[in-house]
Structures are given as structure tokens and as C-alpha cells.
Amino acid sequence: MSRLAILGASGHGKVVADAAECCGWQVVDFFDDAWPRVVSNGAWQVVGDTAMLKSSLQHYDGVLVAIGNNAVRYRKMLELEELGGRLCSILHPAATISRHAVIDKGVVILAGAVVNAGADIGPGVILNTSCSVDHDCVLGACVHISPGARLAGGVKVGDLSWIGIGASVRQLINIGRHVTVGAGGVVVSDVADSLTVIGVPAKKISNKNAN
Numbered sequence: 001m002s003r004l005a006i007l008g009a010s011g012h013g014k015v016v017a018d019a020a021e022c023c024g025w026q027v028v029d030f031f032d033d034a035w036p037r038v039v040s041n042g043a044w045q046v047v048g049d050t051a052m053l054k055s056s057l058q059h060y061d062g063v064l065v066a067i068g069n070n071a072v073r074y075r076k077m078l079e080l081e082e083l084g085g086r087l088c089s090i091l092h093p094a095a096t097i098s099r100h101a102v103i104d105k106g107v108v109i110l111a112g113a114v115v116n117a118g119a120d121i122g123p124g125v126i127l128n129t130s131c132s133v134d135h136d137c138v139l140g141a142c143v144h145i146s147p148g149a150r151l152a153g154g155v156k157v158g159d160l161s162w163i164g165i166g167a168s169v170r171q172l173i174n175i176g177r178h179v180t181v182g183a184g185g186v187v188v189s190d191v192a193d194s195l196t197v198i199g200v201p202a203k204k205i206s207n208k209n210a211n
């Protein structure tokens with residue numbers, strides 16, 4: 001029986017667990033530091049906290065971090081891997097993924113997402129529901145492309161960046177590390193590291209609750 005451990009009993013975690021079942025995982029257990037106060041996440045059980053996951057990695061065929069915050073997800077992923085956790089990727093069967101795309105470990109690609117030929121998807125990336133990543137895009141570690149966001153061909157997105165729901169990025173644009181593109185924004189010029197940009201065309205604002 002195949003067993004998957006998911007760290008992070010969030011709403012996103014539920015969607016990931018559901019996708020994992022669609023991929024054939026037979027047992028899906030959550031771990032979260034809110035345990036034992038929180039013992040379930042939708043249809044799934046929360047069976048322990050991070051420390052318990054770390055000490056029981058050998059009982060799972062795969063482990064995945066389903067934490068929305070990109071930097072936290074990256075850190076937890078590295079910790080689990082260092083302890084021998086088998087980081088797996090969940091590619092929903094209703095996503096369309098070119099066989100000429102490269103997908104790293106710890107990646108989640110949800111229903112309706114499209115990944116075209118030549119795309120290179122880094123470790124821990126989330127490609128959320130119905131987003132599209134076109135040909136030759138390069139996404140760094142723990143990037144999150146939110147639902148319905150669209151990257152045209154040849155876009156580069158640096159580590160830990162977050163592209164908000166419904167945002168669009170013009171072809172060949174370079175987006176730096178740790179950037180936030182606000183919901184619905186349209187990016188038509190390169191974005192330097194650590195900026196938050198919003199609007200059409202997207203312009204920078206001061207960071208507050210960004211990624």
C-alpha cells in the first residue's frame with residue numbers, strides 16, 4: 001500500500017491530498033504543528049507534528065510539503081530531504097504536461113494546469129489550478145503560480161517568487177527572486193528581486209503582506 005505524508009494541513013493541503021489520490025496514492029496522512037489541536041483536514045487525518053514526521057519518514061513512500069509560503073516550504077523541504085525523506089511530485093492527471101518539460105522534485109501541478117514543451121520547473125514549485133506555463137519558461141525553486149495565472153513563452157521566474165491569481169506575464173520577461181506579482185497584474189517589463197508589483201501594466205508597490 002503506497003503511503004504519502006503531507007506537511008501542512010491547509011486548504012492547499014486538501015487540494016494536494018485530493019490530487020495525490022487521483023494519482024493513485026492509497027494512504028495520505030497529514031502532519032502539522034497544529035496537531036493535536038487539529039486532528040483532521042477535510043477527509044484526511046492529521047496524525048502528528050513536524051517532529052513526528054521527521055521521526056517516521058521511513059514509514060512513508062513519499063513526502064511533500066504543502067505550505068503556501070514559498071520560503072517556509074523551501075526550508076521544510078530541504079530539512080525533510082536531508083533526513084532521508086523521499087520528496088515526490090504530484091502531477092494531477094487532469095493537468096496537461098508536455099513530455100518535453102522538465103519537472104523537479106517536490107512539485108505540485110494541479111488540475112487544468114498546462115505546461116508546454118521546453119519548460120523547466122524547479123523543486124517545490126506549485127502550479128496551481130488552471131494556470132499555464134508556456135514553452136521554455138524557467139521557474140526557480142519554490143515558485144508559486146496561482147490559479148489562472150499565465151506565463152507566456154520564455155519567461156524566467158526566480159526562486160521563491162509568487163505570481164498572483166489571474167496575473168499574466170508577457171513573453172521573455174525576467175522576474176527576479178522573491179518577487180510578488182499581485183492578483184490580476186499584467187507584467188510587461190522585467191521585475192527586480194524582492195519587489196511587489198500590481199496592476200496593468202504592473203508597477204511596484206511597497207511590500208507589506210507579500211510572499
Ligand SMILES: CC(C)(COP(=O)(O)OP(=O)(O)OC[C@H]1O[C@@H](n2cnc3c(N)ncnc32)[C@H](O)[C@@H]1OP(=O)(O)O)[C@@H](O)C(=O)NCCC(=O)NCCS
Nearest residue numbers: 146147163164165180181182183184198199207208209210
Ligand atoms: C499584491 C498583494 C500581495 C498586496 O497585498 P497587501 O500588501 O496586503 O496590500 P493591501 O491589500 O494592503 O493593498 C494595498 C493597496 O494596493 C491595492 N491592491 C492590492 N492588491 C492589488 C492588486 N492585485 N491589484 C491592484 N491593486 C491592488 C489595494 O487596493 C490597496 O490600495 P489602496 O492603498 O489605494 O487602498 C495582494 O493584494 C495580492 O494580490 N495577492 C495575491 C493573492 C493571490 O493570488 N491569491 C491566490 C492564492 S492561491
